Amino acid sequence: xxxxxxxxxxxxxxxxxxxxxxxxxxxxxxxxxxxxxxxxxxxxxxxxxxxxxxxxxxxxxxxxxxxxxxxxxxxxxxxxxxxxxxxxxxxxxxxxxxxxxxxxxxxxxxxxxxxxxxxxxxxxxxxxxxxxxxxxxxxxxxxxxxxxxxxxxxxxxxxxxxxxxxxxxxxxxxxxxxxxxxxxxxxxxxxxxxxxxxxxxxxxxxxxxxxxxxxxxxxxxxxxxxxxxxxxxxxxxxxxxxxxxxxxxxxxxxxxxxxxxxxxxxxxxxxxxxxxxxxxxxxxxxxxxxxxxxxxxxxxxxxxxxxxxxxxxxxxxxxxxxxxxxxxxxxxxxxxxxxxxxxxxxxxxxxxxxxxxxxxxxxxxxxxxxxxxxxxxxxxxxxxxxxxxxxxxxxxxxxxxxxxxxxxxxxxxxxxxxxxxxxxxxxxxxxxxxxxxxxx
Numbered sequence: 001x002x003x004x005x006x007x008x009x010x011x012x013x014x015x016x017x018x019x020x021x022x023x024x025x026x027x028x029x030x031x032x033x034x035x036x037x038x039x040x041x042x043x044x045x046x047x048x049x050x051x052x053x054x055x056x057x058x059x060x061x062x063x064x065x066x067x068x069x070x071x072x073x074x075x076x077x078x079x080x081x082x083x084x085x086x087x088x089x090x091x092x093x094x095x096x097x098x099x100x101x102x103x104x105x106x107x108x109x110x111x112x113x114x115x116x117x118x119x120x121x122x123x124x125x126x127x128x129x130x131x132x133x134x135x136x137x138x139x140x141x142x143x144x145x146x147x148x149x150x151x152x153x154x155x156x157x158x159x160x161x162x163x164x165x166x167x168x169x170x171x172x173x174x175x176x177x178x179x180x181x182x183x184x185x186x187x188x189x190x191x192x193x194x195x196x197x198x199x200x201x202x203x204x205x206x207x208x209x210x211x212x213x214x215x216x217x218x219x220x221x222x223x224x225x226x227x228x229x230x231x232x233x234x235x236x237x238x239x240x241x242x243x244x245x246x247x248x249x250x251x252x253x254x255x256x257x258x259x260x261x262x263x264x265x266x267x268x269x270x271x272x273x274x275x276x277x278x279x280x281x282x283x284x285x286x287x288x289x290x291x292x293x294x295x296x297x298x299x300x301x302x303x304x305x306x307x308x309x310x311x312x313x314x315x316x317x318x319x320x321x322x323x324x325x326x327x328x329x330x331x332x333x334x335x336x337x338x339x340x341x342x343x344x345x346x347x348x349x350x351x352x353x354x355x356x357x358x359x360x361x362x363x364x365x366x367x368x369x370x371x372x373x374x375x376x377x378x379x380x381x382x383x384x385x386x387x388x389x390x391x392x393x394x395x396x397x398x399x400x401x402x403x404x405x406x407x408x409x410x411x412x413x414x415x416x417x418x419x420x421x422x423x424x425x426x427x428x429x430x431x432x433x434x435x436x437x438x439x440x
Contacts, residue, residue, distance in 0.1 A: 034155075040163060041071065053065040055174070061165075061169035066098070067166050069094070072128055077099075104388040175291040182295050197354055200240060201239040211230075222383075230329045238435050242321075266315065294350050304353060307368050309432055310428045311427075323436040338360070343367045373401075376401060402420050403421040
């Protein structure tokens with residue numbers, strides 16, 4: 001696998017120049033970001049075997065090889081094919097083969113069947129990436145209109161989303177293997193969690209009208225706009241995330257068998273799937289263990305944030321604790337007082353860490369995506385972008401719940417207070433956790 005990666009990265013274009021002169025500021029900055037993000041995706045796949053690249057253990061996950069190809073497809077389809085004169089696709093069949101959900105682009109294989117794509121080979125996918133990277137080299141060496149710059153920046157952020165998916169999808173696939181092999185074994189970086197956890201405190205926020213959404217300064221997805229005002233009643237946010245130890249108390253109190261704690265669909269989901277603990281947890285000789293990317297299966301650490309729980313479980317825990325989940329608007333207002341700092345992909349832990357910090361709101365960014373009580377809906381006046389890229393977010397605004405804050409698998413530059421992630425309420429394979437809220 002390492003040799004394939006070396007071939008894929010060593011041939012990447014050198015830093016971009018045009019006629020011996022560095023590019024204009026916007027193009028040069030984009031070129032640098034593009035190269036860094038493309039290299040990071042390959043680096044995340046280094047611990048995977050060739051066989052691991054084809055894992056798809058459930059329909060909602062995708063093989064790593066597909067992620068590498070689809071992110072390449074995005075640049076080819078929306079930038080090179082439309083804006084680079086004379087561009088010739090590496091393989092015209094890839095236009096449909098690696099399409100995800102863009103109906104206006106054309107047909108595509110069923111999502112649940114991505115694991116059957118044994119061909120093209122991983123080496124051919126790496127060659128496809130190199131072909132597109134070299135063409136993007138030429139494109140980004142030009143003076144570009146703002147619409148093309150915006151598309152390139154969208155493609156970069158799109159690939160950052162898929163970097164997180166490479167990790168979470170590989171985690172699900174490796175955990176499903178009876179051997180439960182580790183994604184990597186780096187000496188337990190993830191186990192280095194401070195403790196003991198400080199007592200949960202509550203930070204109050206005043207009643208008022210607050211602006212919500214992107215102000216247009218810097219990149220944002222279309223679902224973060226338009227900026228609009230929201231009235232909030234007084235509320236309080238918990239100072240930290242819910243820990244494994246606190247969730248264990250919930251479990252010991254027979255919460256998974258107490259129908260009154262659950263939404264109707266949540267109760268049906270728990271019963272149908274026989275849930276009794278977060279995803280990846282298993283009982284061994286009277287102790288709970290869970291599967292992790294770093295080191296494989298290990299004992300559950302009580303001071304780490306609980307992770308891999310669904311919206312239904314987060315909501316039931318909040319009700320059991322005499323609290324509730326924050327709305328996404330409450331979360332966004334609270335997050336504005338916090339630095340975008342924490343346990344992100346760059347920390348190398350690939351696992352949520354506990355906190356010993358007892359000042360202000362902690363863990364608002366990184367560690368785990370935080371479920372909110374808000375359905376994923378358009379903001380007032382929302383309009384999807386013109387063309388095929390308009391299918392990026394808007395058409396999913398149904399039957400999903402919003403999560404905020406990023407996780408230990410999220411690239412830090414990708415995060416901001418207005419970022420809206422969304423998943424169906426039964427989903428658990430992402431790094432999803434719980435922060436409590438209540439009325440003032």
